[in-house]
Amino acid sequence: MATMESLIGLVNRIQRACTVLGDHGGDHGALPTLWEALPSVVVVGGQSSGKSSVLESIVGRDFLPRGSGIVTRRPLVLQLQKTESGLQEYAEFLHLPKKRFTDFSMVRNEIQDETDRLTGKSKQISPVPIHLSIYSPNVVNLTLIDLPGLTKVAVEGQPESIVRDIEIMVRSYVEKPNCIILAITPANQDIATSDSIKLAREVDPSGERTFGVLTKLDLMDKGTNAIDVLEGRSYRLQHPWVGIVNRSQADINKNVDMIFARRKEREFFATSPDYGHLAGKMGSEYLAKLLSKHLESVIRARIPDITSLINKTIDELEAELNHLGRPVAADAGAQLYTILELCRAFDRIFKEHLEGGRPGGARIYGIFDNQLPAALRKLPFDRHLSLQNVKKVVSEADGYQPHLIAPEQGYRRLIDGALNYFRGPAEASVDAVHYILKDLVRKSIGETQELKRFPTLQVEIRAAAGEALERFREDGKKTTLRLVDMESSYLTVDFFRRLPQEAEKGGNQAANAADRYTEGHYRRIGSNVSSYVGMVSETLRNTIPKAVVHCQVREAKRSLLDHFYTQVGKKEANQLAQLLDEDPAQMERRQQCTRRLELYKSARDEIDSVSWSR
Numbered sequence: 001m002a003t004m005e006s007l008i009g010l011v012n013r014i015q016r017a018c019t020v021l022g023d024h025g026g027d028h029g030a031l032p033t034l035w036e037a038l039p040s041v042v043v044v045g046g047q048s049s050g051k052s053s054v055l056e057s058i059v060g061r062d063f064l065p066r067g068s069g070i071v072t073r074r075p076l077v078l079q080l081q082k083t084e085s086g087l088q089e090y091a092e093f094l095h096l097p098k099k100r101f102t103d104f105s106m107v108r109n110e111i112q113d114e115t116d117r118l119t120g121k122s123k124q125i126s127p128v129p130i131h132l133s134i135y136s137p138n139v140v141n142l143t144l145i146d147l148p149g150l151t152k153v154a155v156e157g158q159p160e161s162i163v164r165d166i167e168i169m170v171r172s173y174v175e176k177p178n179c180i181i182l183a184i185t186p187a188n189q190d191i192a193t194s195d196s197i198k199l200a201r202e203v204d205p206s207g208e209r210t211f212g213v214l215t216k217l218d219l220m221d222k223g224t225n226a227i228d229v230l231e232g233r234s235y236r237l238q239h240p241w242v243g244i245v246n247r248s249q250a251d252i253n254k255n256v257d258m259i260f261a262r263r264k265e266r267e268f269f270a271t272s273p274d275y276g277h278l279a280g281k282m283g284s285e286y287l288a289k290l291l292s293k294h295l296e297s298v299i300r301a302r303i304p305d306i307t308s309l310i311n312k313t314i315d316e317l318e319a320e321l322n323h324l325g326r327p328v329a330a331d332a333g334a335q336l337y338t339i340l341e342l343c344r345a346f347d348r349i350f351k352e353h354l355e356g357g358r359p360g361g362a363r364i365y366g367i368f369d370n371q372l373p374a375a376l377r378k379l380p381f382d383r384h385l386s387l388q389n390v391k392k393v394v395s396e397a398d399g400y401q402p403h404l405i406a407p408e409q410g411y412r413r414l415i416d417g418a419l420n421y422f423r424g425p426a427e428a429s430v431d432a433v434h435y436i437l438k439d440l441v442r443k444s445i446g447e448t449q450e451l452k453r454f455p456t457l458q459v460e461i462r463a464a465a466g467e468a469l470e471r472f473r474e475d476g477k478k479t480t481l482r483l484v485d486m487e488s489s490y491l492t493v494d495f496f497r498r499l500p501q502e503a504e505k506g507g508n509q510a511a512n513a514a515d516r517y518t519e520g521h522y523r524r525i526g527s528n529v530s531s532y533v534g535m536v537s538e539t540l541r542n543t544i545p546k547a548v549v550h551c552q553v554r555e556a557k558r559s560l561l562d563h564f565y566t567q568v569g570k571k572e573a574n575q576l577a578q579l580l581d582e583d584p585a586q587m588e589r590r591q592q593c594t595r596r597l598e599l600y601k602s603a604r605d606e607i608d609s610v611s612w613s614r
């Protein structure tokens with residue numbers, strides 16, 4: 001099994017990677033966070049509760065900034081690593097990886113400077129942690145996170161909002177189920193009013209992950225003691241309370257050495273009539289060991305969950321990155337290539353719609369099979385070939401002398417008039433197919449996943465395809481109308497040659513001559529013209545679809561974006577870049593996901609390396 005050092009060290013390394021790669025937790029769903037999944041010990045306490053003193057005594061060194069007002073304004077991740085006895089103590093910051101601090105007053109200055117570097121003169125707080133590692137033979141392996149102290153009032157020079165901001169930041173840590181809360185309370189204050197205990201009770205009601213620390217035991221009024229608290233009767237926690245005696249202000253002023261202070265603390269408990277029986281479980285050294293052991297066991301228990309969380313998140317991030325697509329290339333050649341690839345992807349989907357791989361093509365057939373025949377049937381030939389109109393047109397064509405045999409001119413005029421009606425359905429078919437094609441372009445753009453990232457290119461493709469379809473429509477109209485005109489230019493002679501013979505079959509010549517100007521005569525003309533027009537209608541029902549497919553559908557399949565390709569080929573580098581100007585939010589998201597993925601992968605490598613070194 002991995003050793004204690006390697007487990008706490010492992011989490012330290014992952015925490016450092018989190019900070020380097022921008023995972024400070026608290027993202028609230030925007031990005032997965034590993035930071036919050038890692039077990040950590042967080043120090044919480046009210047103002048002047050003795051928080052800094054406890055941390056310094058655990059380390060055995062003076063190194064935290066002091067001063068009035070809210071001094072701690074960024075989380076301090078304090079990573080303690082035990083080294084072999086005799087080796088020199090030193091400190092290192094994550095943000096200054098090459099620099100070893102052996103003078104701990106310089107550490108204090110650096111914490112201050114680094115705090116200001118992010119929060120500036122404004123004295124605001126920031127959630128970006130400072131990582132400090134201390135290597136010393138006098139520490140146990142332990143990581144503690146020091147947060148700004150809970151406070152009720154901002155002092156001069158600090159914004160009013162800071163009180164609330166601190167509470168929000170502290171809460172964001174202690175709320176997480178992986179957080180071990182080190183709740184500091186001064187013994188000379190009523191436990192019921194302790195800020196840290198109030199907060200801990202709220203977020204950890206069962207007290208499973210709260211360690212109560214009672215400071216300032218030496219400052220209690222004579223004749224009182226804290227036995228009821230320390231033995232868990234005043235406020236019950238799952239873990240035993242630990243009492244502490246830190247250096248007093250006077251000791252600090254006198255520069256009392258921390259190692260000496262630790263010895264004094266041991267003596268205090270050993271010789272105390274009140275706490276003597278608890279002496280083995282009191283003091284800052286004991287607290288450090290207790291926490292180290294607990295943190296190690298929590299990490300050990302959590303590793304399998306963390307590993308599966310890491311693997312799951314890597315899958316999710318990779319899936320999202322795939323969905324977002326690769327970043328756009330920087331040089332013009334690659335950009336042109338990308339644009340053409342994207343156009344082809346669109347074109348493929350568009351063709352699939354026409355060829356039956358996707359719905360849409362059948363709607364065009366619907367026009368030819370239903371709408372066109374229905375429109376042809378509805379043409380007002382009954383009115384045009386009514387007895388009255390036939391008589392009128394024939395008589396007008398005859399002029400001053402009525403026709404002798406067949407009313408040649410009358411026939412022609414009636415037929416011309418009728419054929420004119422075919423222009424409507426011919427144009428309507430072209431338009432209907434045009435709109436279907438246009439709609440399929442819109443649909444295909446929406447269905448081209450690769451294009452999703454590029455709103456500008458989408459607009460351009462749509463415009464280019466729209467223009468092309470417009471040209472095909474023009475051509476479709478010209479061609480179908482020409483079919484109609486051709487019918488008028490030259491009539492099918494055979495049809496009329498057959499007519500007199502059929503008429504003669506019905507009776508003798510004399511009878512025919514007799515009813516030349518009767519209603520029957522005009523009715524027969526009407527019916528002859530009607531069957532001729534019916535024959536033409538049958539022809540156009542077949543040839544209009546051929547023209548429409550030839551001019552519009554086939555062209556759309558063959559050359560929808562040809563014109564666009566030529567234009568794109570002539571574009572300058574910056575114009576190409578403009579076509580590929582991705583949605584900035586999407587670019588940002590890709591960057592974030594890439595960094596987060598890097599974090600999770602490095603965490604996975606760290607965990608793997610520990611498992612190997614068993």
Ligand SMILES: Nc1nc2c(ncn2[C@@H]2O[C@H](COP(=O)(O)OP(=O)(O)OP(=O)(O)O)[C@@H](O)[C@H]2O)c(=O)[nH]1
Pocket residue numbers: 045046047048049050051052053054071149215216217218219244245246247248249250252
């Ligand atoms: N006598 C005695 N004094 C203590 C003890 N713990 C802390 N003090 C003193 O209490 C004062 C505040 O201690 P700090 O450790 O600075 O407390 P803090 O919670 O970090 O304070 P802020 O960060 O300023 O809110 C200092 O003067 C310490 O010397 C203790 O156990 N005994």
